[in-house]
Amino acid sequence: MALSCLFSRTSRKNKGLTVLKKTALNLLHREASARMVDFGGWDMPVHYGSQIEEHHAVRRDAGMFDVSHMVVLDLKGDGARAFLRYALANDVEKLKTPGRALYSCLLRDDGHVLDDLIVYFIDESFFRIVVNAGTADKDVAWFEQLRDKHAPTLTLRRRDDLGILAVQGQSARDRVWQVLPEIKPATAGLNPFSAITVATFFIARTGYTGEDGFEIIAPHEAIVVLWQQLRAVGVRPCGLGARDTLRLEAGMNLYGQDMDETVSPLESGLAWTVDFKDASRNFVGKAALLAHPPARHLVGLLLLDSGGVLRAHQAVHTGHGDGEITSGTFSPTLTRAIALARVPDAVQEDDTVFVAVRDKQLKARVVKPPFAKQGKVLIDV
Amino acid sequence: MSRTPTDLKYTASHEWIRREADGALTVGITDHAQDALGDLVFVELPEVGRTLAAGEACTVVESVKAASDVYAPVAGVVTAQNEAVKTSPELINQNAYDAWLFRLQPADKKASDALLDAAAYAKEIG
Structure with a gap:
């Protein structure tokens, strides 16, 4: 049988000059018998033994995913909302309550998809954006050139000091509260698609699995401690393999597969994320989308x-x-x-x-x- | 680490081969192969009576992440297929050396002598 296709990506990288990037949890993944793969230049766990069992753990109980390769961007300054209303296809005007999150595409002028992201409204001068790992450099460059042209006083800071742990499943929140009881009062009433900062933790009730749970953004050392604590209370480490089958079952798109720079969101099942309601709002890609019905x-x-x-x-x-x-x-x-x-x-x-x-x-x-x-x-x- | 029993023969393409008392060859995929593929979810086996050339792609195994061909280790005629792995592909993950795929009556009884032994295969997968 031909196994070369399964190995070539990693072995080629290892032989070449490219050094794979590692998250703070890399050693813990290896100690947990993870099979590691090259995922867009990152050395990431694809599974820890059985992708299917990890999938079931999330659908039935609780599992956790290291998604620290994803990139947090903090946009700060006066006029941040107005800038994002122009930069994003979805309308951040919907974000009224601090902590509320919105899923959006980042479009090119031709209406094709540069990336998909989640933006959190912290306050009028602070929006937090989480983008995909493989597209982060491109996204930052894109945001910066838009910023320089339309809102030069805004600052965009890439938070490579932060890691992200997704804890997902119907028991996920309970397990998080079990190991971080101090965050329970602030997060027990947290609505879906909302986030709150508690001490060093940014806790969002979001995910990519179709299950309840939290995505927790925190300094790397806090993520390492949290992963170990959650594992001790029975939260199963899950790899990118299970993350992919879970998101596909939940009908969620994967950037680079279901949409990319060759297609528009309207032909990618994402029309619901392109907000044309406010006719006075212009946004990048709007004219092209209106000119080319899918x-x-x-x-x-x-x-x-x-x-x-x-x-x-x-x-x-x-x-x-x-x-x-x-x-x-x-x-x-x-x-x-x-x-x-x-x-x-x-x-x-x-x-x-x-x-x-x-x-x-x-x-x-x-x-x-x-x-x-x-x-x-x-x-x- | 993956197991490589010493009473079997192997190919560099990750098939294992057991010679039966009647001269037939039983073929499966190695523990190393199942481990690399991950959870298996689909197996398509060659029909009984099909004549295979050495190295011919004759079986498809699919895991959650990828599809792979399995090759005939030597030339011969298919005499049996393991129905159990068709309905429960995960048996291969559970024990790759129990969960055989098909049996072959080799055209040349000595052809399997040239296949790798356990030590040579272990070296092959490093």
Whole structure:
């Protein structure tokens, strides 16, 4: 069998001059028997033995993910809100209460997607932005050139001094309170998609799994202590493998796969994040999006035939033309293959399509994501 | 670390081969291979009666993260497939040397002599 595809990325990097970046938890991952991979230049755990068991731990109980490779950007100064109303496709005007968070795309002038991010409103002169690891340098450069042109007094600080731990699952918050009882009074009433700062911890009730929980931003040394404490109370360390199957079941996009600089958010299932409501608001990419209505859209697929697993780049044949899978996997919760696919606009929910898997055309049904979240299957299987 | 039993033969492409009393060869994937692939979720085996050339891709195993071909270690005819791994691919993760994939009647009874022994395979995977 050919295993080279599984090893080449790491071995090539290790032989070359590139040194993989490590998070503060690197040694703890290795001590926990993690299988490490090169993830966009970072040495990260893909699993600690069984990706599927880690997935189930999050759907049924609690798991934690080191996502310290993601980058925190603090935007400060007068006019921060006005700047972000222009820089982001979603409208930060929705953020009225300090701590509230908003998911948004960062668009180019042509309406294509530079990155997706979460922005937290701390106060009128302070917004915190969390962006993807692989796109962080590009994002910072983009924000800085926009800032220099439109709001030169604002400061953008990259917080490489902070790590991020995502603790996810129906028991996640209880376990966090078990090891950090001092934060419970401030976070017990925290609404979904909101955050609060307690001592050195920035605690957000957000995630990328379709389960309840916290994403905790803190200095690296605090993250290291917290990871060990959570592990001691039974929170399972989970790798990027389970993170990917969980987010796909929850119908959440992955930047670089489901959208990138070649597509618009409107053809990526992200129209709900592009806010045109305030006609007086201009934002980067707006004119291009209005000038080019999408001809394709992103749908969910459930594989009906047996014969393989759905994977990115497989061709999708529909009654209205061809499309392509952008993310595909075996869903541990459904025990079926599922995917996100970009297909012609006329393709509708419940249509039957055919996916090219090796030499076969396998039948799949078009479904509306999410496939599963909060411990439950959400589509008919 | 991955196990490499000394009573089996191996290929550099991570198949293990056991010679049965009747001369048939039982083929599976190694512990090292299952460990690298991660949780297996799909297995497609060659039909009984199919004639395989040495090195021919004849089986597909898919884990959550990737699909891989398994190759015929020597030329021969498929005489059996392990139904159990089709319905429960995770058996391969649990014990790669128990969860065989298919059996082959080799065209040349001596062909398997040339395959790697455990020490040579262990060296191969470093």
